[in-house]
Amino acid sequence: MNLVFALAIGIVFGAGVYLLLQADLLRVVTGLALIANAASLTLMASGLSRGQSPILPLPGDDEPVSDPLVQAMTLTAIVIGFATTALLLALTVVLYRRRHSVDLDDLSREEAAASARDEEEEPALDTWSEMALADDAEGPAG
Amino acid sequence: MMLIAGPLLVLWLAGLALAILDGRRRAVGVGAVVAVAVAFALQAVLLGRVLADGPQELVAGGWAADVGIRLRVDALGAVFAVLSSGIVVASLAQAVATGVRSRALPALVVFLTLGLTGLFLTGDVFSFYVFFELAMIAAYALTAAAGTAREVSAAFLFAIVNLVGSFLFLIGIALLYRATGTLEMVAVAEAAGRLEATTAILIAITFFVAFGTKLGLFPFHFWLPTLYATASPPVAAIFAGALANIGAYGLLRFGGAMLPQELALSANALIVIGSVSIAYGAIQAIGRRDTREVLAYSSIGHVGYILVALGIGGPVGLAAAVAFSIANSLNKALLFLSSELRGRLTAAIFLVGVLSVAGVPPTAGFFGKAALFDAGVRAEDWITVALLFVGGALSFVYVFQIYQHDRWRPREEREREMPRTPAGTGQRLAAGAVALVVLVLGLWPQPLLAAGRDAAEAIVTARGDG
Numbered sequence: 340m341n342l343v344f345a346l347a348i349g350i351v352f353g354a355g356v357y358l359l360l361q362a363d364l365l366r367v368v369t370g371l372a373l374i375a376n377a378a379s380l381t382l383m384a385s386g387l388s389r390g391q392s393p394i395l396p397l398p399g400d401d402e403p404v405s406d407p408l409v410q411a412m413t414l415t416a417i418v419i420g421f422a423t424t425a426l427l428l429a430l431t432v433v434l435y436r437r438r439h440s441v442d443l444d445d446l447s448r449e450e451a452a453a454s455a456r457d458e459e460e461e462p463a464l465d466t467w468s469e470m471a472l473a474d475d476a477e478g479p480a481g
Numbered sequence: 482m483m484l485i486a487g488p489l490l491v492l493w494l495a496g497l498a499l500a501i502l503d504g505r506r507r508a509v510g511v512g513a514v515v516a517v518a519v520a521f522a523l524q525a526v527l528l529g530r531v532l533a534d535g536p537q538e539l540v541a542g543g544w545a546a547d548v549g550i551r552l553r554v555d556a557l558g559a560v561f562a563v564l565s566s567g568i569v570v571a572s573l574a575q576a577v578a579t580g581v582r583s584r585a586l587p588a589l590v591v592f593l594t595l596g597l598t599g600l601f602l603t604g605d606v607f608s609f610y611v612f613f614e615l616a617m618i619a620a621y622a623l624t625a626a627a628g629t630a631r632e633v634s635a636a637f638l639f640a641i642v643n644l645v646g647s648f649l650f651l652i653g654i655a656l657l658y659r660a661t662g663t664l665e666m667v668a669v670a671e672a673a674g675r676l677e678a679t680t681a682i683l684i685a686i687t688f689f690v691a692f693g694t695k696l697g698l699f700p701f702h703f704w705l706p707t708l709y710a711t712a713s714p715p716v717a718a719i720f721a722g723a724l725a726n727i728g729a730y731g732l733l734r735f736g737g738a739m740l741p742q743e744l745a746l747s748a749n750a751l752i753v754i755g756s757v758s759i760a761y762g763a764i765q766a767i768g769r770r771d772t773r774e775v776l777a778y779s780s781i782g783h784v785g786y787i788l789v790a791l792g793i794g795g796p797v798g799l800a801a802a803v804a805f806s807i808a809n810s811l812n813k814a815l816l817f818l819s820s821e822l823r824g825r826l827t828a829a830i831f832l833v834g835v836l837s838v839a840g841v842p843p844t845a846g847f848f849g850k851a852a853l854f855d856a857g858v859r860a861e862d863w864i865t866v867a868l869l870f871v872g873g874a875l876s877f878v879y880v881f882q883i884y885q886h887d888r889w890r891p892r893e894e895r896e897r898e899m900p901r902t903p904a905g906t907g908q909r910l911a912a913g914a915v916a917l918v919v920l921v922l923g924l925w926p927q928p929l930l931a932a933g934r935d936a937a938e939a940i941v942t943a944r945g946d947g
Contacts, residue, residue, distance in 0.1 A: 359645070364637070371644055378651040385659035409658070412607055416651060419614050423644055426618060430625055430637050437630035446634060453631075 352377035375420030492595035499588035510577035513587030553604025562601035568722035576715035578907025593619035646694030653687030685743035696728030699758035709777035722814030751792035758785030763875035804933030808849030822904035845922035
């Protein structure tokens with residue numbers, strides 16, 4: 340059972356990392372959701388034990404109870420993973436509305452273009468100090 | 482005990498109420514400031530109680546002590562909780578005084594404070610993760626709150642990088658639970674000493690990567706400059722002054738208190754990574770013009786000092802790490818809060834921050850750095866002492882560069898980057914309050930050094946091996 344879990348976690352995590360490195364933002368978000376699921380699986384795997392269901396009152400007290408804590412933790416982790424995925428998707432929607440693309444290459448190109456426009460509108464910095472340097476170069480007569 | 486649950490309840494209820502109100506209205510913003518200030522006051526009382534009577538505990542929901550989730554506050558947690566919520570109070574007050582433009586900002590800041598407070602006050606590894614994630618999700622949303630493309634893409638990068646860090650942390654928790662069979666910090670510290678060396682070092686590395694990402698340590702730093710340069714000054718102050726404390730606290734708690742043998746084993750690696758971080762941050766900061774970018778790279782450099790102090794280790798090293806973290810978050814919050822205010826008084830306030838980062842007395846930064854030097858000299862680690870000196874000299878250069886760049890140029894040139902109108906009274910008061918704390922701690926450093934010593938003592942006594 341441990342081997343099955345280890346392989347499953349490895350495959351899910353690996354697929355998540357592969358998607359995370361793509362340029363398409365939706366794939367990035369999906370990749371992160373997969374990594375979240377790999378973490379949930381790891382949590383489940385950390386408390387694998389056989390036994391009767393941990394619900395009080397216990398019918399017979401000779402058999403051990405399976406570990407309920409990992410299930411509680413996994414449930415919480417799933418909820419948190421859900422919240423983060425929802426937030427990331429919301430950010431993706433806003434970016435798509437502003438830039439009409441969810442491709443990272445397009446986005447960074449537009450970002451560069453926008454900052455270049457800003458720089459053109461601005462006069463050169465430090466004109467004053469450049470003038471001062473020009474004065475010095477002309478020598479004490481200037 | 483009411484003092485532990487109090488701040489969390491106040492923040493939670495206030496956050497819920499503020500979330501449905503329009504944060505752009507002044508009354509809502511003021512309400513948020515009041516809620517965070519009440520939580521800050523309660524935590525200050527709690528800190529006093531912890532220092533007088535030792536660690537305080539509360540088992541949530543009235544469950545039996547080994548069943549319920551335990552909140553446990555020792556000197557380390559209380560010091561960081563008071564520091565972080567104090568910085569949030571000042572930053573949020575300035576944001577409200579400047580005028581809030583996005584509806585959700587006050588509620589998000591309150592939720593962020595709730596997450597921060599919770600993780601400093603909890604004694605359970607998994608609820609640490611839950612509070613950590615609460616604070617982080619509020620931070621991602623806060624970055625994106627203004628909704629322009631630039632901010633949303635900064636938030637996206639911030640969220641993706643840090644979420645990978647968080648899920649690695651979660652995997653680390655699963656490994657820790659598998660190896661020790663418990664999630665309670667005190668019990669984990671006891672069990673960790675009996676772990677197999679390879680298992681323990683694997684768990685320690687997972688936690689190190691998670692908190693290194695959070696701190697913006699050198700190879701995990703690349704998301705940080707974009708974020709700090711994009712966020713508005715009060716929000717950047719919250720990130721640099723309060724949120725970054727998660728990383729410092731996490732390294733101290735998980736490394737110093739729970740896995741001390743692994744921390745000692747990796748001491749040299751920590752000093753090397755810390756040194757690279759110091760050098761990288763300082764050199765990049767000198768090369769930048771934009772004030773907030775300089776401050777962002779300076780933050781990368783300054784977390785390197787915390788790592789070096791952890792690497793030196795022992796009570797003196799840990800105390801130096803805590804004292805330096807306190808001084809550093811005050812400095813960064815102060816510089817961000819006063820970076821874009823105009824006027825003579827605010828220039829003086831900014832200068833206090835500049836002197837403190839450079840480590841010139843009488844400021845808190847001087848004693849933060851002095852504690853590091855002291856730790857280095859006592860450990861007779863002369864390379865580290867030399868490095869601290871060079872790093873200090875470089876930070877002196879870049880902070881005065883930004884001071885000169887922002888305040889000493891002709892008016893028409895400065896006005897392109899600085900606001901045209903002088904700062905309002907509320908904005909000045911918020912920045913001035915932090916400056917006052919930095920100055921008072923510089924003139925009377927006893928509380929700062931005692932906080933470091935008490936927190937280090939809490940870490941050492943929390944260790945299983947004593």
